[in-house]
Amino acid sequence: MTTARTTPRPTAPVAAATPRHPARLRRRAALLIPAWLGVALLVLPLLALLVRADWAGIPAHLAQPEVWPAVRLSLMTTSSTLVVCCLLGTPLAWLLARSTHRAVAWLRAFITVPLVLPPVVGGVALLMAYGRTGVVGEPLLRAFGITVPFTPFAVVLAEVFVALPFYVLAVEGAMRGLDPRYDGLAATLGASPWRTFRTVVVPMVAPGIASGAALAWARALGEFGATITFAGNFPGRTQTAPLAIYVALEQDPQAAVALSLVMLLVSVVVLGLLRGKWLR
Numbered sequence: 001m002t003t004a005r006t007t008p009r010p011t012a013p014v015a016a017a018t019p020r021h022p023a024r025l026r027r028r029a030a031l032l033i034p035a036w037l038g039v040a041l042l043v044l045p046l047l048a049l050l051v052r053a054d055w056a057g058i059p060a061h062l063a064q065p066e067v068w069p070a071v072r073l074s075l076m077t078t079s080s081t082l083v084v085c086c087l088l089g090t091p092l093a094w095l096l097a098r099s100t101h102r103a104v105a106w107l108r109a110f111i112t113v114p115l116v117l118p119p120v121v122g123g124v125a126l127l128m129a130y131g132r133t134g135v136v137g138e139p140l141l142r143a144f145g146i147t148v149p150f151t152p153f154a155v156v157l158a159e160v161f162v163a164l165p166f167y168v169l170a171v172e173g174a175m176r177g178l179d180p181r182y183d184g185l186a187a188t189l190g191a192s193p194w195r196t197f198r199t200v201v202v203p204m205v206a207p208g209i210a211s212g213a214a215l216a217w218a219r220a221l222g223e224f225g226a227t228i229t230f231a232g233n234f235p236g237r238t239q240t241a242p243l244a245i246y247v248a249l250e251q252d253p254q255a256a257v258a259l260s261l262v263m264l265l266v267s268v269v270v271l272g273l274l275r276g277k278w279l280r
Contacts (some may be wrong), residue, residue, distance in 0.1 A: 070244035097175035123229025174208020
């Protein structure tokens with residue numbers, strides 16, 4: 001009995017790695033070069049801030065009496081602004097996302113005007129509305145003796161004016177992606193519109209709400225034009241960190257750099273925490 005010999009099959013030769021086609025490399029470079037230029041435009045100023053900082057003198061600059069009151073006021077007003085944006089902007093975003101009335105398009109247009117409006121113009125508009133002789137400010141002053149401009153409340157009002165549209169647009173986009181059938185299903189189970197909104201809609205669009213909150217908080221933190229026009233620049237009362245940086249830049253540039261580094265650190269930490277928790 002003879003055993004059949006099996007001859008091993010010849011293995012296919014490994015194809016040699018072919019170099020990338022020059023045209024493909026050119027097409028790739030056409031995308032990568034402007035992309036990295038965009039990165040450079042964003043990152044280079046931040047790196048320059050770090051390189052040109054007087055690190056040895058930062059503690060002395062930050063020990064100046066006007067620094068920490070400005071930082072504290074910024075954190076307090078931006079936190080208040082964020083609360084107002086969430087309380088008012090979330091239902092407003094739901095209205096824009098779910099309403100089919102033709103007037104909603106005009107409503108959205110008016111809401112997004114502060115996005116393109118120069119901040120100083122926004123401050124003038126706030127003065128015309130809430131100033132001593134304003135449409136709302138004059139009745140408040142006559143009836144209750146309340147003055148809104150040049151107060152900490154005016155800082156919050158200015159920040160809400162510029163930050164609320166960012167929050168509303170971000171949350172509206174998330175709510176538009178939510179299947180409307182969830183509303184009908186909750187209604188068939190006996191849930192009221194408010195309960196549906198609170199227990200179904202808000203939890204399902206929580207990442208979008210966090211994204212809008214991050215955008216609104218960042219916009220409020222950096223607000224300058226509307227604040228200085230409507231709330232003024234009074235140290236310890238209405239002088240936020242951006243206003244303090246502006247004043248320090250004229251008197252002591254290194255103090256302005258030190259305070260800018262503090263605000264950069266606060267922004268990176270807060271936005272990093274938000275992104276790590278929600279924006280995945």
